[in-house]
Amino acid sequence: MVKKARILGLASNLRRYSTATTLRRVADEGDWLYSSEWWGKDDGSDAQTVFRGVSDKGNGVVSVRAYPSSRPEKARWHEAENWLQRRYAEINPIGGKQGFRVIGYQWRTLHFNDYTRQSTVKVMAAYRESDPSSIIVMQQPHCLAIPYVKSMVSAGLATLSCVNFDLSAAICGKEPMNVLCIGHGGGSIPLFLASKIQGAVVHSVEIDPIVISASTKAMGFPQYAVMTKSGERACLSPDPASEVLWKGIHERIQLHESDAEKFMSECNTLYDIVFIDAYDGEDIFPNKLWDPDSPFLRALGNKLHPVHGTVVVNLHSDVDLSDNNSSGSPVFHVLPMGKYVYNVCRAYKDMLLGHTSSRGGLAYTVSAPWVCNTSFVVCRGFGKSKDREFVLNSLLSKSLEVESMVGLPFTCLEYLKRGFTIVS
Numbered sequence: 153m154v155k156k157a158r159i160l161g162l163a164s165n166l167r168r169y170s171t172a173t174t175l176r177r178v179a180d181e182g183d184w185l186y187s188s189e190w191w192g193k194d195d196g197s198d199a200q201t202v203f204r205g206v207s208d209k210g211n212g213v214v215s216v217r218a219y220p221s222s223r224p225e226k227a228r229w230h231e232a233e234n235w236l237q238r239r240y241a242e243i244n245p246i247g248g249k250q251g252f253r254v255i256g257y258q259w260r261t262l263h264f265n266d267y268t269r270q271s272t273v274k275v276m277a278a279y280r281e282s283d284p285s286s287i288i289v290m291q292q293p294h295c296l297a298i299p300y301v302k303s304m305v306s307a308g309l310a311t312l313s314c315v316n317f318d319l320s321a322a323i324c325g326k327e328p329m330n331v332l333c334i335g336h337g338g339g340s341i342p343l344f345l346a347s348k349i350q351g352a353v354v355h356s357v358e359i360d361p362i363v364i365s366a367s368t369k370a371m372g373f374p375q376y377a378v379m380t381k382s383g384e385r386a387c388l389s390p391d392p393a394s395e396v397l398w399k400g401i402h403e404r405i406q407l408h409e410s411d412a413e414k415f416m417s418e419c420n421t422l423y424d425i426v427f428i429d430a431y432d433g434e435d436i437f438p439n440k441l442w443d444p445d446s447p448f449l450r451a452l453g454n455k456l457h458p459v460h461g462t463v464v465v466n467l468h469s470d471v472d473l474s475d476n477n478s479s480g481s482p483v484f485h486v487l488p489m490g491k492y493v494y495n496v497c498r499a500y501k502d503m504l505l506g507h508t509s510s511r512g513g514l515a516y517t518v519s520a521p522w523v524c525n526t527s528f529v530v531c532r533g534f535g536k537s538k539d540r541e542f543v544l545n546s547l548l549s550k551s552l553e554v555e556s557m558v559g560l561p562f563t564c565l566e567y568l569k570r571g572f573t574i575v576s
Contacts, residue, residue, distance in 0.1 A: 291372030335430030
């Protein structure tokens with residue numbers, strides 16, 4: 153989840169940051185330029201609540217709020233309508249021509265306890281002309297909104313490319329890429345990776361069934377991805393609308409309702425890359441996900457590829473409260489490598505790479521721009537060099553290749569070089 157900016161005294165600056173780049177041409181629909189559209193007021197008074205449920209997993213009240221999106225402009229909606237028509241014709245070649253109409257685009261944000269913002273996605277709503285009641289809501293998989301999510305994806309893919317994992321073969325579907333996401337939220341990372349990388353098989357693990365319902369019912373995540381506790385698809389076959397929208401993407405995603413520790417101990421998959429973004433209703437990263445003695449870390453070590461396995465963890469940056477400034481207001485300083493972040497990083501590094509790191513490997517952190525989050529990355533097989541400039545230049549060089557191969561709508565550089573620190 154995204155660190156609450158008002159805790160760090162940043163709320164008053166959000167619009168200033170988001171409008172500072174209005175003069176440049178922006179192709180990324182999830183650019184921070186548009187953050188003022190989805191940030192909203194803390195009390196939700198400027199939003200429409202489209203989902204609300206009560207969790208028994210420690211997340212309190214789970215809700216989804218909707219805000220209008222300015223992109224794509226209405227003049228471009230026909231492009232999506234034509235795409236839907238072509239997709240319908242592909243799966244129903246003898247079904248005749250079917251027209252579609254786009255209703256609009258919205259930002260939808262997932263909240264716990266009406267306070268913490270856990271996820272932000274963009275959705276498109278449309279309907280078939282022959283049946284105006286047949287409204288479909290589709291999460292836009294190409295759009296990553298919150299900066300720390302882009303930081304996680306940029307760092308993870310660039311690091312994996314640095315350890316001789318054949319990302320290009322995975323992108324075109326020639327080689328598999330096993331991905332695990334712990335903490336589902338709205339499902340933006342699973343959908344983004346599955347849509348951009350044809351060989352990606354993504355397992356997403358979420359402990360809270362209310363969050364899963366919010367994702368599939370209000371945030372446009374494909375229902376067909378949901379798995380039963382016995383490991384079968386909850387839906388025996390995808391519905392026609394899902395076939396039109398997802399073109400097989402949904403068949404490479406599995407959404408499991410499970411405790412992360414239990415899932416890791418029971419699964420039989422060896423994962424190439426793991427993304428961890430799991431915060432509860434109290435805005436806390438559970439201790440059992442980073443305790444050095446936890447069964448979770450041991451199980452994760454056993455299910456991570458021994459040669460190139462990479463783990464990316466979203467963490468709240470530490471904060472230092474200094475003396476008041478001249479106006480009498482407290483001054484907050486973000487510490488990307490403060491005591492808390494360092495302790496979590498050491499736990500992962502020691503367990504996954506070994507206390508002596510004799511097998512090689514790398515652990516580092518980067519700071520996400522505009523928000524107070526730190527992405528921690530630990531990777532096996534990176535080599536033993538700990539020279540900061542060498543490692544950073546290697547990652548930045550690979551990030552340019554990743555941008556081109558994956559077709560990212562944003563630049564990795566912005567999300568890799570900020571506050572880059574090697575964990576010793």
